[in-house]
Amino acid sequence: MRTAVTAAAVLGVVLAAATGCAAGPGPGARTEAVAPASPAAASPSGSAAGPSSAPPAPVPAALSFTGKTLDGTAFDAATLAGRPVVLWFWAPWCATCASQAWTVAEIAPTYRDTVPIVGVAGLGEQKAMTSFVTEFDLGGTTQIDDRAGALWRRFKVVEQSTFVVLDRTGRVVHQGFLDGEALTRQVETLARV
Numbered sequence: 001m002r003t004a005v006t007a008a009a010v011l012g013v014v015l016a017a018a019t020g021c022a023a024g025p026g027p028g029a030r031t032e033a034v035a036p037a038s039p040a041a042a043s044p045s046g047s048a049a050g051p052s053s054a055p056p057a058p059v060p061a062a063l064s065f066t067g068k069t070l071d072g073t074a075f076d077a078a079t080l081a082g083r084p085v086v087l088w089f090w091a092p093w094c095a096t097c098a099s100q101a102w103t104v105a106e107i108a109p110t111y112r113d114t115v116p117i118v119g120v121a122g123l124g125e126q127k128a129m130t131s132f133v134t135e136f137d138l139g140g141t142t143q144i145d146d147r148a149g150a151l152w153r154r155f156k157v158v159e160q161s162t163f164v165v166l167d168r169t170g171r172v173v174h175q176g177f178l179d180g181e182a183l184t185r186q187v188e189t190l191a192r193v
Helices: 095-111 126-135 150-154 180-192
Strands: 066-068 074-076 085-090 117-121 143-145 162-166 172-176
Touching: 066 143, 085 095, 085 150, 085 180, 095 117, 095 126, 095 180, 117 126, 126 143, 162 180
Parallel strands: 085 117, 117 143
Antiparallel strands: 066 074, 085 162, 162 172
16 A cells, blocks of 8 residues: 655745636746655555556656645546546636536546546635636546646646646647537547547
8 A cells, every 4th residue: 555645735825816818827836736646556536556457557757746636635646547637727717617617527427437537726716716616516526726836837738728638648639728529529539549
């Protein structure tokens, strides 16, 4: 059983809210909020993986990070290794993000085990991010608290709403805007591959 990996404490002031939906984290935002992940495989709940006949999937560099969810739970992206993953970078005040939230809330439960969608919340205060999750019924979808912008910088996200789609090997197969139909097609395709 592996020990839980804890993320570095998020320090500093909350990023100033940018005007419009096209601003990423500011140049002064701190980057140490996301720590490298443990190479050990674990279940999405953070406990050690149970006995299985298949060896754990290698953890690609893209999934070598940890953090905390909006509710304070430790998150280790290494638990997603071997599956395609959709990272959704959003801000609580972004109208585009709000319109996409309905699609994420609709499809995420269906593909939770095959193509997990992980929200990366930034550019706002925790209270506003938590309210956004509640308003759009996203509670069943992992939502990482990235107020410091560490993951935004790591994936070179400069605007929201941005989707970073990773294949099973951790290779980025799409980065940018996806409307509801395109997101659904992308996830359905990855689930079949």
